[in-house]
Amino acid sequence: MKNDLLIRCAKGEQVERVPVWLMRQAGRILPEYRAVRAKFPNFVEFVKQSEAAAEVTVQPVDILGVDAAIIFSDILVIPEAMGLPYTMVEKKGPVFSSTIQNAADVERLQIPIPEEKLGYVLEAIQLTKQALADRVPLIGFAGAPFTIFCYMVEGSGSKTFSKAKKMLYQAPALAHQLLQKITDSTIHYLKAQIGAGADLIQVFDSWAGILSPQSYATFALPYIKQICEAIDEVPKTVFAKGAYFAREAFGKMACDVVGLDWTMNPQESRKLVGTQKVLQGNLDPCALYADFKDIEQQTVQMLEAFGGQKHIANLGHGVYPDIQPDHVKCFVETVQSFEIADRFPASTN
């Protein structure tokens, strides 16, 4: 591979510079994405177009010069493959026509064979790998079980996910059954993504921050742990947005990279996670609204806080759709021109 910086860094190897990519880099920030997307007005159908998905996956590598591609898809393909179809409603987000409320509902859910139900993602990965021609690694991903659980029980996005959390308090055994079924499906799915060519996988726990530390330890961590322990073919990243209280636990988990959101102090996070893992993140996504000089300054400040090694630069959340591409490019180029040998001589000898 021509640029395998991300993989070497994720494995804990010493690197010559900090690798960089952005969550949601394949998406609405790029006019080139919007041009492809315009051909498929229905988002759920768009995700199933393997060729289009591969095309928009490669765009940020060509246009922004990032050090990795991440397959264009959605975390909700898993509930759909398990038997819960969804639609994407403008300005509202995902909506499920039926939700999981009782034991019979959980029973009815399938643990899908990825090749049968999610072949379009695997094909998109294969097409992307061909198009990338070993320029940069390809990241595969899935939602963490608790986040998928939230959507399957709540039936849509929510500020509090109180319907989903209600099940944790009223029917914890049922919640565990559902979480286990999602976990099993996710492990098969991630293994299939690796089989199709994914070079690293990331698990997104987008709604981690709505749980108390105790609930997170009971209903979220054990399932992420299962996923991490089941997969050893490629490096693994866990990103649990808002779960500042779980950083120590992630430090002890069988993952390689721990993603940080923008509220998490890099030095404090290093202390909590320990010295072994790689940290990923964590510029405030809104920092990219600033002018070039300020973006550069804040990016350098972030790079210095992480200390040069065992760091994958990223935002602390997905890039917001109204950020100008040249502002994203400024962020990427600032990371790529940051000389760690000069700034942290001890870290590169």
Next chain:
Amino acid sequence: MKNDLLIRCAKGEQVERVPVWLMRQAGRILPEYRAVRAKFPNFVEFVKQSEAAAEVTVQPVDILGVDAAIIFSDILVIPEAMGLPYTMVEKKGPVFSSTIQNAADVERLQIPIPEEKLGYVLEAIQLTKQALADRVPLIGFAGAPFTIFCYMVEGSGSKTFSKAKKMLYQAPALAHQLLQKITDSTIHYLKAQIGAGADLIQVFDSWAGILSPQSYATFALPYIKQICEAIDEVPKTVFAKGAYFAREAFGKMACDVVGLDWTMNPQESRKLVGTQKVLQGNLDPCALYADFKDIEQQTVQMLEAFGGQKHIANLGHGVYPDIQPDHVKCFVETVQSFEIADRFPASTN
């Protein structure tokens, strides 16, 4: 005052049992509230009915037996009084017809004289004090300047408040001007509430958690500090939801009580805040969906974690509207029957 437990506790005095109230206790959880509310379909107008506001403020004292009343109102009365009217849209939340975008917009905003523009709140406080007849203290409140800023610039609720945060990065001087004007208005408003009879005031920074620690230190903390330093007539509580990274800073601020959301570990928070302040919180609001036995168990566990003294029991967020009143009552009664002299003998001698 017959039951001044909350005030004595907030002042740091040793108490015979833990005081308890709930954020949003005057609201949709009570059928008695919904009956009053039905007479005023327009929420913004409802808030201005002093008699009705006083009536629903007293309801939870009568029905739930809480140790304090909190005046029924909305944090958005301040932007309205400053010159930005809002409407409340069902399932969407507040919407402002105009927002603050530039220096002229900030210039046009007034620093309202509370007696002129917010007399209906002051009258509601006076009516409530009469109706309470010194049974329990009355809490007054306001939004923290950054949270009010969010609504004034964004124009509505938002998952990310990216439009509001954009101003922090693109026009920080303008943001500071706006924040200062909100702060000045808020200080006058809180002093007027105290003049009308509020026995304690609470500042709600509902959107604290969307800022990086650095932005929070720049754009939020200095203004909360000004408010705390300007008010010394009654005890002051600061509740910054999601700002786990600011607990040490609140420990050094001129406030009496620090509110904790349900992600914040009580013992860890005590270490960060220090031994002087009172802590308030912090049961997961969803815990009240559980059955009585579980509510009791989780409430006792929380009470034990806080250690009996310098603690005001509450949820970690406002009570959710679909919680059954008898579940709230179970929470209140569990706190009120918790014997701190038995459990923590050292704390009461």
